[in-house]
Amino acid sequence: MSESILSARGLAKTYLSGDRRIEVLRGVDLDVAAGESVAIRGESGSGKSTLLNLLAGLDAAEAGRLEWTGMPVTTADATRRRAIFLGMVFQAFYLIPEIDALANVLMASRILRAPGAADRARARDLLARVGLTERSTHLPAQLSGGERQRVAVARALMNTPKLLLADEPTGNLDEHTGDAVIELLLSLCRETGTALVLVTHNIAHAEKTNRQLFLHEGVLR
């Protein structure tokens, strides 16, 4: 087994719904090794997206400990480290509508530094690998749902992250397109040695990963 790049211990999260306290996560433990792909399934509202947000450092857990490459993640340094350590793919793509596909991919590196020729070459290469060379100058509105998600995948891989977190990336796509996106995601992660945490409802997609976990009543098994 490779070294663990993500380690979560006892993550807990509670939401208030009116007067009720809902324990969404109750001491979640998770280790992800470099290059490993892990699927997390669960019913709607089971806290899959909440867990992913905690793992990405976008939200703070009420209890527990999170480490990226052996280093504890704190609120103070999460933003800066996130851009280098991980990439994210969302169900709703979240492409910036005013800029074309190539610029959307480059946006990930632009946040770290002014993009140079090497960055532009990598963005073009990633677009080629997701099969969108011809669509690089198209705006998101001119792309189909599947194409938009492929741009989002290319963007997530732009900074050569160690971990890719995908939150129901096929949720807005038809079955055929969804299958193609998952195949692409898995093959790119394999090629680049990027670990993948895939949140999905789709059993077939989950079965394509190295490990499958199920989140039920706030506990990950």
Place this chain on the structure above:
Amino acid sequence: MPWYLYLAFKQLFPTKRFPFFTAISVLGVALGVMVLIIVTSVMGGFGYEIRRMIVETEGEVTVKTTTTIDDVPAALREIRASPGVAAASPFVKGPVMLMAAGHPAFPLFRGLEVGSVEDVTKLSRYVSPVGALAKLDDDSVILSAQLVQTLGAHLGDEIEIYSPLLIENLKNDEVFLPRRFRVVGQLYIGHQQLDSSTVYGTLRAAQEIYGLGRNVHGINVRLKPDAPEEAAVAVLNARLPAKLRGYLWMESWADFLWVLNLEKSINFFLLLFIVIIAAFSVMSSLLISVVRKTREIGLLGALGASARQVALCFCAQAFVIGVSGTTLGVAAGFGVLAIRNDLVHGIANLLQREETLRQFYQFSDLPAHTLPRDLILIIVAAIAISTLAGLFPAWRAARLKPVEALRNE
């Protein structure tokens, strides 16, 4: 270019799409700046024209004393030898009583040295008929336009001028007869205050009316064109005897210029509200943008953008709107100023009121003069106000937590 500037530009001017919200915000700022430039320049133009008229009728400097200047040739020698001085001409000035065809008036009599007055002033430019000033003798006078109108006087008419010495003479039971003058011209400068009740005669006639002998009330001085006014007056005053002092035109007309500046400042302050209202439009469109782009703001956070950078992105948008609007406004303002006279004459012509315009506003053309200081003030104020308008939307955007922003429906 930092990503937040790049994204600010892209959000304001998106590819392949007309930037509707940006255009409205930019136009608002541009409109305010344009109106500010036009009004400030026209007000500046009035000031500039008045300065020109004062200088052209009295020279830049007036040398005066508390009583009268007795050794006029010595004073003139000293003044003319001062560096920065181009020419000097003595004058006598004081109130008199005037009777013309049974109508009384109490104008100011201004006695000029015909031989030297044209070296200092450009009075002849305003006198009609042409050459009347040069032909002025001890028995003739030129009346200001307003006085001609009040008295209904015509060229060649005889008028009588009573000296203030008449009162002193009456105390001694002496008879002091009025002096008769022939009207040989009228002086029309084009500004109400300068065209007010004045009689222009020769220096000798004025000295006689006031019983001054060879003394004068003051000396008008023209400075060399390249001489800095205040420095030249300081040098001149250092050379003059203690009882004489040179006053720059700005000091002599300080109250009038203060009122003019006050009018200009009030106009600037009131018109600045157009820019402030435009800034509210900038703020409103940026707030809409923050709401519309909530999930994108969340995405930027997920990509590693800090709250400060997100705030800068919206501040930069307000700054770019301010700069674009100001640039457009300055260009439009100067564009309108370039055709201002065509516009004014066109409107007056259309309403058949061109003559009324000339009669009441004195200026046949609308003057305009933009001071670099005013221009810089307008540019800085417009950009600063627009940028400040972006602070609230920027703060709202920065406060959004990525996880909540991404969850936003």
